[in-house]
Amino acid sequence: MTIKNSPAEMADESRPVALTINGLAVSAQEGMTVVEAAWHGGVPRLTGVGCMEGVCGSCRIMLRRGDIVSVGLACQTFVENGAEVIFLPPASAPRHHYELSDFKDGWDIHARFQDIFPEAARCRHCHGCNVSCPKGISVEEGVMQASAGRFRDAGEIFFECVMCELCDGACPELIAPAHVGLFSRRVTAHFHLRPPNLIHRLEELRQDKLDKSVSYIDDGDD
Amino acid sequence: MTAMTKGIYFTEALARYRADSELGPLPEPVDVYALLNAYHPDYLRDSLVKLAVGANAGDSCQRELAELLQAEAFIDEADLAGTPVTDIDVLVIGGGGAGCAAALMAAEKGARVLLATKLRLGDSNTVMAEGGIQAAIEPDDSIQQHIQDTLRGGHHAGDPALVSIMAADGPEVLRWLIQQGMQFEQTTGGDLHTRRAGGLSTPRLVHCRDYTGLEMMRVLREAVIQHRSIEVWEQSPAVELLSNETGQKCVGAVLTSLLDGRLRIVRTRSVILATGGLGRLHLNGFPTSNHLGATGDGLVLAYRIGAQLRELDSFQYHPTGLLHPAHLSGKLVTEGVRAAGTLLVNALGNRFIDELQPRDVVCAAILRECSEGRGIRVDDGRVGVWLDTPRLERARPGLLEKQFPNLMTRTKIAGVDPRKQPLLTHPTLHYQNGGVVIDVNGATTVPGLYAVGEVAGGIHGRNRLMGNALLDIISFGRRAGAAATANRDRGPKKVTLEHVNRLRRALTIAGMPMTLRSPQVLPDYATGGAWNR
The missing domain is CATH 1.10.1060.10 (Alpha-helical ferredoxin)
Structure with missing residues (x-):
């Protein structure tokens, strides 16, 4: 079992962690994510937080720990002593266009x-x-x-x-x-992607529409 | 959240846990309505109040929501003077799946579209939907069965016209999504793979492993970004709608910016509200699975301009929100995990409910186990039950990794492996069953105003089935996009806040305090100076 080593478990011991977020000194607790630490520390103007489970890709950060600089998602990054975190601005508009x-x-x-x-x-x-x-x-x-x-x-x-x-x-x-x-x-x-089961059902519905003019079908396309 | 102090302590329960233990028989089923009445959070004492003013005066409503519906607006006429104005054919408020579908359809029909969203485009509950989307495509399934399952699952409180049209749209919705470039899981023969889910009479859930919502959202987001006729304003929450001189018709909205705090007026023929739900109001003190922006703004805006709402006393608490690890508190383990055969087990090592009953029933059963001392307790006193994933891994090795990569990835960073350790779960506030009253084209009772997705009501009755939300947002999103574009009147002569004045008068007469302002925009714990009420 890995449970004893999990950061969340250690959060219960409430060990303080000092780091900076957007240049502000923040005193957080071990086991907090950077998002939680930023709220805890009252870091202003945070507009990049979304799902808090790592699937929306909004909370982009740059992070320095010792000599190592990296990027990541704030909701997936746990606080560390001495870390310096910067929330990155949203990505600029794409330059590749197609429809x-x-x-x-x-x-x-x-x-x-x-x-x-x-x-x-x-x-x-x-x-x-x-x-x-x-x-x-x-x-x-x-x-x-x-x-x-x-x-x-x-x-x-x-x-x-x-x-x-x-x-x-x-x-x-x-x-x-x-x-x-x-x-x-x-x-x-x-x-x-041309799935036979879907295509077959679409055809049945089209026939229904022709034959019986089933009232609830209105695909709004024509 | 009472009686949460009993139960067996986490590490003790974990030490005692065996993936190969004998589970014993399922207890005799109890009366469903008695169970719901006793344990479902909708029925908690003091959680409901009667609305005093507005289109739903006299109706029951969750207390936290009622406070926002009957609050003061942020702006009045003085704020409109000198505010920059943008004219557009269709304004879509909300950048999740419903908003993107509406914007794409309106643009396809020839409208110039502005999509304004509070956070980032795609930042929504859609992106977190894991399980799948319902559509009756299997040979032994039918539109009729889909309709019946949905109405039954919603305790027959849904509007049959809305349910019928949504179910009938199902196959066409899938075709449209594939056209936009969305992938789905296939069988070896190339058919779309379908799964079972709670309350479904037959397998009907089409999916993209456990990333269905993410796949849908990233495809629709890209389609919107790439579309020449759609302009996107991010970080731009709506703080008020605009009405005509009589306050009877919606003719635009006032947006603000989380970046510079400045107001902007958008004048339009049609407004489509696609603002999602309200999990971040944490009704009854529950944790939530929802996205940070889910603060019920659309309900507040619609109610203030006079739109009728429904089922304001009915919310879905998803049975299996995570209790541990702590940073994922309230986040979901998809129902697909139970549909694949995972069982719920209490601290005594017993099953206590058929895991594929509708969500409200399973939720109530879990809360019963917790309050009667058969739960598993963590340090801060919260209690949950086991979702027995290691047993599934034993029975079907490799299935978790193959079908649920999202779950595996999320738990890994906290050092939890669901293949070896059962997941501690507790119900979490997940979905707003009701919402703004709409017709089959998403039109509300206020001319010029449409509502689609979670903000709209009437489809899911008093309990939503898994996979019907992703269908709902695309079905009605496309319908509203088309209908809003068909509105070819001359557009507004004058934009006013007459509806705000009207509600203000009603609140004064009713003697309401009017100390609070709404919409909420962001939860108080997350404002951090970006948004000051």
């Missing part, structure tokens, strides 16, 4: 990808994206797969992506890996 409805078929998707994300092919394998990912995703590998046109595999690599866009900020080539990942996942579904 799936502009793509007529899947055959030219590889060419379209290279038009939309020309930087992806220039990855210099610096691992900045991998190191910055709070979910431990092999971001670089995902970008490589997408560049090779293997969108299904690329998308699978990004499965746990929470759209914090910390990898975007870490990329010196401005590849926007998070959006490469999402592009890969979206085109995979858009062009290849």
